[in-house]
Amino acid sequence: DAGITQSPRYKITETGRQVTLMCHQTWSHSYMFWYRQDLGHGLRLIYYSAAADITDKGEVSDGYVVSRSKTENFPLTLESATRSQTSVYFCASSGYGTSLISYEQYFGPGTRLTVT
Amino acid sequence: AQRVTQPEKLLSVFKGAPVxxxxxxxxxxxxxxxxxxxxxxxxxxxxxxxxxxxxxxxFTADLNKGETSFHLKKPFAQEEDSAMYYCALKRYSTLTFGKGTMLLVSP
Structure with missing residues (x-):
């Protein structure tokens, strides 16, 4: 589990500010994902990436930006934070292969973000 | 579009009861x-x-394509099973999660 880390673990920011959440994995997994977890909504996919420089939108991508210049890092940026983006954010990674076993998503510890 | 439904937000049982x-x-x-x-x-x-x-x-879970269900079962719940459980459906490279069920097992 220590192979995927997120920083910061807790963040308080003000409405309108830009904030970046970091995600780092040491397994060289090709896929990385960002989710937000909200009571009553479960986990919703924000963005994902199949490889360096390849990203795609998920269900709730508005207001978020991602980049993936290196395989191991997948930062998530809130360009202008809003109160509705107060949430717990989880990063995940998974490998890719012909075996379904390789598809398991491994989750980071989460970042609790509060937008005031 | 794919969808995953977990109808119960909270499930509360006593230790030893089936789940x-x-x-x-x-x-x-x-x-x-x-x-x-x-x-x-x-x-x-x-x-x-x-x-x-x-x-x-x-825990076990059987896929029932006729009923489009994938229920999670355990014959005798333990206190350490208390947690949030999410069902997820894979589509291409991504997972779609249900909203989750909180399981509380009381002594």
């Missing part, structure tokens, strides 16, 4: 389904995947 956490899905293709668990203050982790037909921590 069934419901999961229904809608998907036009051949489904691949998973159960993830999140213990208090811990990260999500994979519990079961239907393709493996395994039993983990006493």
């Amino acid at each position: 069934e956490l419901k999961c229904n899905y809608s998907y036009s293709g051949s489904p691949e389904l998973f159960w993830y668990v999140q213990y208090s203050r811990q990260r999500l982790q994979l519990l079961l995947r239907h393709i493996s037909r395994e039993s983990i921590k006493g």
Whole structure:
């Protein structure tokens, strides 16, 4: 589990500010994902990436930006934070292969973000 | 579009009682389904995947394509099973999660 880390673990920011959440994995997994977890909504996919420089939108991508210049890092940026983006954010990674076993998503510890 | 429904937000049982956490899905293709668990203050982790037909921590889940269900079952609940459980459906490279069911097991 220590192979995927997120920083910061807790963040308080003000409405309108830009904030970046970091995600780092040491397994060289090709896929990385960002989710937000909200009571009553479960986990919703924000963005994902199949490889360096390849990203795609998920269900709730508005207001978020991602980049993936290196395989191991997948930062998530809130360009202008809003109160509705107060949430717990989880990063995940998974490998890719012909075996379904390789598809398991491994989750980071989460970042609790509060937008005031 | 694919959808995963977990009808119960909260399931409360006593230790030793049987547990069934419901999961229904809608998907036009051949489904691949998973159960993830999140213990208090811990990260999500994979519990079961239907393709493996395994039993983990006493939990089992059978895919029923006729009823489009993938319910999670355990014959005798333990206090340490208290957690949030998410059912997830794989589509291409991504997972669609249900809203989750909180399982509380009381002594």
